[in-house]
Every structure is written in C-alpha cells, then in structure tokens.
Amino acid sequence: MKEISELTFPDDLRYTKDHEWAKQDGDTIKIGISAYAQDQLGDIVFVELPAVGDTFDKGGEFGTVESVKAVSELYMPMGGEIAAINEALEDTPESVNNAPYTDGWMIEIKPGDPDEYNALMDKAAYLDMLKGQES
Amino acid sequence: MKASVGTKGLIFNEPLLWEKGVDGRRGFSMPTRDVDEAPLDESIRGDGPQFPDLSEVDVVRHYTHLSQWNFGVDSGMYPLGSCTMKYNPKTNERQAALSGFTGAHPLLPDQLSQGALQLLYDLERYLAAVTGLPAVTVQPAAGSQGELTGMLVFYAYHKSKGQPRTKVLIPDTAHGTNPASAALCGFKSVAVKSNEKGILDPANISGLMDEDTAGIMVTNPNTLGLFEENIIEIAEIVHNKGGLVYADGANMNAIMGMVNMADSGVDVLHLNLHKTFSTPHGGGGPGAGPVCVTAALEKFLPVPRVVKKENEAYSLSWNHPDSVGRLHAFYGNFGILVRAYSYIRSMGAGNLKKASQLAVLNANYIKENLKDTYDLPYDRACMHECVFSDKNQNQYNITTLDIAKRLMEYGFHPPTIYFPLVVHGAIMIEPTETECKNDLDAFIAAMKAIDRETRENPELLTEAPRIPKVRRLDETLAARKPKLAG
Incomplete structure (x- = not known):
C-alpha cells in the first residue's frame, strides 16, 4: 500500500467518507472510487453496477467492488437516477486500479437534489480525513 | 530438533495426464472377447471421452508427485481460522x-x-x-x-x-x-x-x-x-x-x-x-x-x-x-x-468436552504469546481462535499476505487471512486441540521470527515464498481471467 502523498486526488472532484468521488458534468454527476480506496482494496477483479434507470437515495448501495482480498459495497454520494454505467469495467476491472478518476469511473447519475453536491468534501477536507485515519 | 520444520527437498515437475499419455498404453489387459460384437443403436454412438492412454505406474506416479506438492494436516500444523483443521484419527x-x-x-x-x-x-x-x-x-x-x-x-x-x-x-x-x-x-x-x-x-x-x-x-x-x-x-x-x-x-x-x-x-x-x-x-x-x-x-x-x-x-x-x-x-x-x-x-462424551477445552486453551496460549508482537484488535479471552492484524508491520510496508507467504517457508500452513472483514488485514489463527505445546511454541517462534524479519530483512517476506514448488500465484489474473477447463 502507498503513502497518501504518493496518491493523486484531483482538485475538481468531491469526495465522501466512504471514499467515493463525484464529478459534476453539466446536469449529471459521474461517480467512482478514490485512489486511496483502490489502493486499500488491492487488485480489483470484479465490479457489479446497477441498471440504467435504477434510483437510489444518498448513501444507498449502488453496487459492489470485489478485490482479491474482499468484497466492498459502493455507496451513492448523492441521491438520483442512474443515467449511464461504465460497461467497460466488466472486461477491464483493472481500470479502477490504473485510472480511478478517468477510465475507472463507475456510474453517471441525474441527481435528485443537485445541492447535495456542494455538501460533499472537497480535496482538502478529504485529505484531512485520510490523514486523521492514518494516525 | 532446533531447526525450523520447513526445509528443502526433492519434488518433481509433473505434466497434465493428457500431456503424459501415449497412445496404446494400458493399465491392465482385458481378456480376449469371446462373444460376438453387437451393434450399438445409432442414437447412442459418438466420440468417446478424451481420456489419455496411461499405464498403472504412470497414474500412480502422477498422483504421488502431486501429493508431494501438497500440505495437509498429516504434514503439519494447519491453523486455518474457522476451518478447524484438526488431525483426523486413522481409526x-x-x-x-x-x-x-x-x-x-x-x-x-x-x-x-x-x-x-x-x-x-x-x-x-x-x-x-x-x-x-x-x-x-x-x-x-x-x-x-x-x-x-x-x-x-x-x-x-x-x-x-x-x-x-x-x-x-x-x-x-x-x-x-x-x-x-x-x-x-x-x-x-x-x-x-x-x-x-x-x-x-x-x-x-x-x-x-x-x-x-x-x-x-x-x-x-x-x-x-x-x-x-x-x-x-x-x-x-x-x-x-x-x-x-x-x-x-x-x-x-x-x-x-x-x-x-x-x-x-x-x-x-x-x-x-x-x-x-x-x-x-x-x-x-x-x-x-x-x-x-x-x-x-x-x-x-x-x-x-x-x-x-x-x-x-x-x-x-x-x-x-x-x-x-x-x-x-x-x-x-x-x-x-x-x-x-x-x-x-472413540472419544466419548468426556473427551469431546476436553477437546473443546484444549482447543480454547491452545488459541489463548497463542494469543497471549503473540499479542505483544502482532496487533490484537480485540484483547479479550478468546475461544478456539484468535484474530490479529498486520497494523504493527504496515509501517515497514509489510502486509498480512507477506506474513502468510513467509510462514509457509517455516513449515506451517498459513492462517485464514483478510477475514473477518471487520478487522483490516486480519490474521485468523485456529490451532485446534490436536497440536501439542511443542508445535504451538514452534509456530509462535516462527511468527516472532517473521516479525523480526519485517524490520531487519523485509525482502524475505515480500519475495516469499521461495522454497515451495510454486511461488506467489497471480491471484488477480486467476480471478480476472479464470480458466476453468483443462
């Protein structure tokens, strides 16, 4: 596992305490897991995603990610309807390890309440939380 | 015996039986047919299974070779948590x-x-x-x-x-x-x-x-x-x-x-x-x-x-x-x-009860002897198994997987790892009642030696195992691209 200083956390994303990231893109929000989450999980071998059209509340479980060590749940950073899923992850789950913020994105949602985005942590707040966990 | 129980030895490479087969080899001879051939119904005719032709000695050596790669409760201590790998009496x-x-x-x-x-x-x-x-x-x-x-x-x-x-x-x-x-x-x-x-x-x-x-x-x-x-x-x-x-x-x-x-x-x-x-x-x-x-x-x-x-x-x-x-x-x-x-x-009621008592005693003995070396997230009297984590070793970039792989070279089957999920980097040890105190002490000594290596010679862990027939398997590739047929 890497030191937090060795991991990348883009400035233009928002983060959750469960280590998902969210990125506003016009009317929709893209969601994935952070570099810290993929590093903790280790090599990811399977990602289970919902169907387009499913709706979830904020904090709802939208899927699971399976690494060689364990299966972990994925939680919605905000409530909304699934507008798209990253189908490429079915054949190349390693994208979540190699490129967690780009090719490794998981779902795109139409948020129920767009204001929930601003309530998420920014990079500084997320890094503070991670450093708190380490000590 | 003071030396570690894990050591070197001669084992054999062994091909798949399909690669080993030679057309015409037989395990035994069939008597000459003394009845007329009877025609088979067309509906049940077809190609037979793709079995290789092998002699008896081919097959015996094949499985003997494979068994020599193996580790079981008859080989040594197998402290796989929640699996109760106790010795199975031959009676x-x-x-x-x-x-x-x-x-x-x-x-x-x-x-x-x-x-x-x-x-x-x-x-x-x-x-x-x-x-x-x-x-x-x-x-x-x-x-x-x-x-x-x-x-x-x-x-x-x-x-x-x-x-x-x-x-x-x-x-x-x-x-x-x-x-x-x-x-x-x-x-x-x-x-x-x-x-x-x-x-x-x-x-x-x-x-x-x-x-x-x-x-x-x-x-x-x-x-x-x-x-x-x-x-x-x-x-x-x-x-x-x-x-x-x-x-x-x-x-x-x-x-x-x-x-x-x-x-x-x-x-x-x-x-x-x-x-x-x-x-x-x-x-x-x-x-x-x-x-x-x-x-x-x-x-x-x-x-x-x-x-x-x-x-x-x-x-x-x-x-x-x-x-x-x-x-x-x-x-x-x-x-x-x-x-x-x-x-x-063969045990009787009294000895079944005693087996449980000794299983609990053995787990607590390991817990008490290793809790100053390995992080023990729940420091209480345990039952038949105890769960440590790799928290103390993480600062040297050593994880539970490295510890488990190195333990094989000391001659012990690794414990259950990364389970239960409530403990990050869990090492779950269940010695069972059938290990004697000498074996428990040897296991404890191996775990302590591995902790010293974490600080003094971490490559011994990150490159482990070197002695066994196969080194680290590519678990990721196996999970991502499973090949389920021969």
Missing part, C-alpha cells in the same frame, strides 16, 4: 472402510440395511446430545447445504404460521456463507454491526428485529473467536417478534459439551462434521452438515427420516407432509457419517 478411516459399509447398496430395502440405519439413527442421537437440540438430520452434504436446510426450515415455519417473512439479520462477524444461504432462499440479509467488544449488542438487534424478519443467523463463537455473551437476551428479542434463531456451528469446536444450544435460545443449528467431528476436509469435500432443531421444528426436517419404534426395526420414513423435502440423493455422505460416528464413539 475413522478404518471403520469407514469396513466392507459392510463400503459394500452397502443404497437401494437395499430397510430390513437388509439395519446396521447402516442404526448408525444414522445413533449418530443423530449423539449430535442431539452434544448440542442440546433434540431433532437431527444428517442428510445435508456440506455446511453450506446445512445452512440452506436451516433457511428452508425458517421459510417453512413462517409459512405454516400463515405469515411468510422476507428478511434475515446477519451480523458482520457471522460465517461468510450465511448471507448467500439466506439469499438462496429468497431472504434479504440485513447486516448487523458488532460492538466495540466484538460481539452483538442486544439494543442493536431490538432496533432491527421486526415482524417481517424471519430471524437471525448467529455464528457462536463468532468469527473473531469471541463468544456471543448476550445470546440468550438476543434470542428473547428475536422470539418476542415471532422470529427464529439460527446458529452456524462452524465454530462448534470451541463449545462441544460446554454450551447447551437449546438453553441459549437457538432453534436451528448446523454442524460441520468435517470440522468439529474430525472427518477429512480441504480439497473440496466431501463434507457433511447435519442440522439440529427444536422439537417444534422437527416436522420440517428433510425426508426420509430414520425412525425406530419400540420393538421394531430401524426404517426410513417418508410420511412427513410438512418436510422441506429431500436435500441429497439417498441419505447424505454416508462414508463421512461413519467417520464422525467413529470419532464420537
């Missing part, structure tokens, strides 16, 4: 090989199978005595099938009350297969968090238990190796809402003869004969997962039931309209049941 094999058992045909009528039926009947009675639950089926062929049977009984019970239920509570320290068994029966599993002591909090259960919840699946002792001290109170909460309590007996080796499961509020319990009752396991089976229930639930058990009325012979009974049906062809994995029967009879 069990001897009894199971008796020709009366091996030659028994499952389609023989009851009156010609009295010995086999009596063994099934008596084994059910012994398991009832060990658990305190009066009605038993020995039909389920594995722990997972025992769990499924238990969930079918849950379903049948609630249906009989006219009110099917949809949810089952499952603690985060339950045996890992429980949610799958509940889901297979159509129940939605509701996760219950354990408290800071690593056990269930009755208040938590109170908050979650409602009249749409069929009951709870508890593993006791749980997968942290801790006894669920509040089980009686938890069972009361569940029963008050009309639910049932299922106990996963995976960890029964800690409490044989020590805890009456019926008195602790359990309605349904499965046992793993291949763990607690010393029938062989590892390598995929066969196992046996008997299910024990309260008298009120007996009518739901699988058919056929083995019955014995006074002054009558043993017989198989099919007339149980409330039964969940049959779970397995014939009567379960009979050869495994013979081994468990042999184990119970």
